[in-house]
Amino acid sequence: MLRNRLKFLFVVGARPNFMKVAPIMRAVDACDPAIKQVLVHTGQHYDPMMSDVFFDELRLPKPDEHLGISGGTQAQQTARIMLAFEPVLMNHQPDWLIVVGDVTSTLACALTAAKLEIPIAHVEAGLRSGDRSMPEEINRIVVDSIADLLLTPSSDADTNLINESVPRNKIKCVGNVMIDSLVESLPILSEQTIVRDLGLTAEEYVLATLHRPGNVDDPSMLGELIDALGQIAADIPVVFPVHPRTRRRLNELGIVPDPKIQMLEPRGYFEFMALVQSAATVITDSGGIQEETTYLGVPCLTVRPNTERPITITEGTNRLVKPGRESLLDAWQDLQATPPQKQCPALWDGQASQRIAQALLKASPIRVK
Structure with a gap:
């Protein structure tokens, strides 16, 4: 046979x-x-x-x-x-x-x-x-x-x-397996110029991403989160690659972000991960970014009531933040006082x-x- x-x-x-x-x-x-x-x-x-x-x-x-x-x-x-x-x-x-x-x-x-x-x-x-x-x-x-x-x-x-x-x-x-792509790409990330091209300095800016329905479909919640990012941007540059869903909601609702927030179109994998790697902090509601920041040792504030990746909190650099203006600003202040320990999960x-x-x-x- x-x-x-x-x-x-x-x-x-x-x-x-x-x-x-x-x-x-x-x-x-x-x-x-x-x-x-x-x-x-x-x-x-x-x-x-x-x-x-x-x-x-x-x-x-x-x-x-x-x-x-x-x-x-x-x-x-x-x-x-x-x-x-x-x-x-x-x-x-x-x-x-x-x-x-x-x-x-x-x-x-x-x-x-x-x-x-x-x-x-x-x-x-x-x-x-x-x-x-x-x-x-x-x-x-x-x-x-x-x-x-x-x-x-x-x-x-x-x-x-x-x-x-x-x-x-x-x-x-x-x-x-998400980390496999990241590890393989590390040499390429070091060659990316996007941080410099945007006039930024490594570890002296915040990277933000928002796209989940609970955060962007509710007009009041989206407004609160954008306002919080604007307040953070008064202290440190905030870079915000805008998901198509989020861009559409901002336009529909007439929400105009603070001009200090640097709004970008979505980036490719290499440019985006170069921005993650060099950020002082990442503010996100993504799933995978919680893992990538943990591997890279970058502090992450996840604007969600829960996470399916709790290991990024117990062993990584992630913290959950209840969605809302005040809770995000409080978490931002707490993070400055007590940065996370850097530890990567097994395998x-x-x-x-x-x-x-x-x-x-x-x-x-x-x-x-």
């Missing part, structure tokens, strides 16, 4: 997915170049600065399939992705569907594969915020409940899955993608004819 080559199908849809899939595909190829790898882009992020530039910078191959699904409500987007993705899966018949993170594309594609009885591997499994009002939390819970291989970034994620009665033999702690070492590739190979069936 001859062994047919394995086929892995990867899904990307939103900006955080690209940094996770790129190193895994390279690691799989390094382990076994005979494995067929298929990349599907759902189109969930359609802005060129939120998608196309990342393929170039992260050396991701051009997608084999592009579903072109963007816009609409979450329910509409989920349904449209499932309808478009089903024939793709039926055509390729992969041995593994590999989904990453917790975006709508992750949920929709995992559900489609489960219905077709195609094995699912979930990278970044086991993260929990405990807040089911967050769409991402529902996505994480559902995908983990149907996945066949749960690849976790840290031991607390393992504990969450075990507490949810996931069989231990499905769980593999591999570390944080956040730039080698997670290799461990993921090995786990996929070990769990893969032998295809015979």
Whole structure:
């Protein structure tokens, strides 16, 4: 009997997915170049600065399939992705569907594969915020409940899955694959000139990002947070790459940020991470940035009531801040008085993608004819 080559199908849809899939595909190829790898882009992020530039910078191959699904409500987007993705899966018949993170594309594609009885591997499994009002939390819970291989970034994620009665033999702690892209990019970050081009000095500015619905869709909350950034900018330069969603809301609501806030268009991965690396502090509501700042040792204030990445608080440089003007300003003052200790969690070492590739190979069936 001859062994047919394995086929892995990867899904990307939103900006955080690209940094996770790129190193895994390279690691799989390094382990076994005979494995067929298929990349599907759902189109969930359609802005060129939120998608196309990342393929170039992260050396991701051009997608084999592009579903072109963007816009609409979450329910509409989920349904449209499932309808478009089903024939793709039926055509390729992969041995593994590999989904990453917790975006709508992750949920929709995992559900489609489960219905077709195609094995699912979930990278970044086991993260929990405990807040089911967050769409991402529902996505994480559902995908983990149907996945066949749960690849976790840290031991607390393992504990969450075990507490949810996931069989231990499905769980593999591999570390944080987002850090792999960061480690690989460090030499390139040192060559970036964006900090100097913006007239900034390393460790003498604040980098801010805001995009979550709870912060930018509520007019009063968005106004409060922008006002707080303006007050911080009176003491130290604030640089604010504006997410398309946030830009749209600012325009719709007629909110004019303080001119001392340096508003930017979204940046590519290298430029943005160069800004993170050199910042004195990062103020964000992102998930992945909590991890990247922890690895880089940059203080981070996460403007959210909770986080699915608590290890960035217990072992990293992150602090949670209740959304609002006064709470953010108080946290900013506290941070100046008591900077965080710098410590990086176990297995956040730039080698997670290799461990993921090995786990996929070990769990893969032998295809015979």
